[in-house]
Amino acid sequence: MDVSAFCRQSNVVVVAGKGGVGKTTVTAALARAAATCGLDVLVIGLDDSGGLPALFGRSEPFGYDDVLLDPGTGEPRPGGGPRLVPGRIRGRVLTSDAALLQYLGDHGLGRVSRRLVQTGALDVVATAIPGLREMLVLARVKQIERDRSADLVVVDAPATGHALTFLTSSSGLADAARGGALRSQAEQVVEMLADARRCQVLLVAAPEETPVNEAIETAYRLEDEVGVHLGPVVVNGCYPVLEHLDADPVEAARAAGVPPPSRDDAERLARAAAFRSTRQQLQAGQVARLARELPLPLVTLPYLFSVDLGGPEIEILASSLTDGIAALP
Secondary structure, eight states: OOHHHHHTSOSEEEEEEOTTSOHHHHHHHHHHHHHHTTOOEEEEEESSOTTHHHHTTOOSOOOSSOEEEEOOOOOOOTTSOSOOOSSOEEEEEEOHHHHHHHHHHHTTOHHHHHHHHHHTOHHHHHHHSTTHHHHHHHHHHHHHHHHTOSSEEEEEEEEHHHHHHHHHHHHHHHHHOOSHHHHHHHHHHHHHHHOTTTEEEEEEEOSSHHHHHHHHHHHHHHHHHTOOEEOOEEEEEEOOOOSOTTSOHHHHHHHHTSOOOOHHHHHHHHHHHHHHHHHHHHHHHHHHHHHHHSOSOEEEEEOOOOSSOOHHHHHHHHHHHHHHHHTOO
16 A cells, blocks of 8 residues: 555544553654655644653653644754654644633633633533543544644544543534534534544554454444544554574574573573564464454554664654555555
8 A cells, every 4th residue: 555645544543552552652653654755744642742752852741732843854853863754743732621721712701711710610611511521622633634734633542441432422422412512513523533534543452462352342342333434453562573483592503603602591592582482472373363353454563672762763663654554455
């Protein structure tokens, strides 16, 4: 599949997955892959920017206003840093409180909203209507999408359980509200979520039993309860497959013409090879099960043996993501 065409399939991509599978990392990698194709990309964090700033080489958190992460000149950064990509990348955070205040202000209730903030009653209003917070955040995403202020909006969704609530809240609110502006907003959000040209969800899993189980369950629930279009599943953190792990360390050293390891080192190497072999077998089994039980294409990303992830690592993952997308039928 053409990578640029893939990144232009939907105006909004919501990246969702179980906590700990690298959902935020995949969000950053997708944004960089799209920008490499020349797209103007807006990355949105929800409630806070989390680890997104560090993945783009920034120490300061994002706020409600756009922050320029990469101007998109295609020129090398001063000091030999990561290459700037052709497309621009921006980041921002959408919070439920800010979305509620903006909604009230847009409907002529700016003075009321200021009063709510001063009295601390904002939470009371927001919790009085179940699903209101989530719907208003999605309504803001919808407005950004309609304004076409970016070629692609990538949303770093909450962890899977909260992501289901986040994505299903609007349909529930549309059914519950009898009419008025609130129901209209909810219906417009539902329309965006159900339109594959406007929105799709990219699920992220790790090649382990629990994340795979959760990805399968989430995929079917999203299709049944939201009707949202699902893109390929990204299997993150896959160990590169090594061959000859059953080789004897001493014999391998002799064949390579290097001094053989000591007895203790040979035992350590054998244990490490056994661990890696077991890991590869488990990984292969879970990826195969995911492909068997969920009729969606898979894209795998490598495990990076790094304590901290930043710009260089995101470039590696973006390149792997690009290769995986290009290999899709």
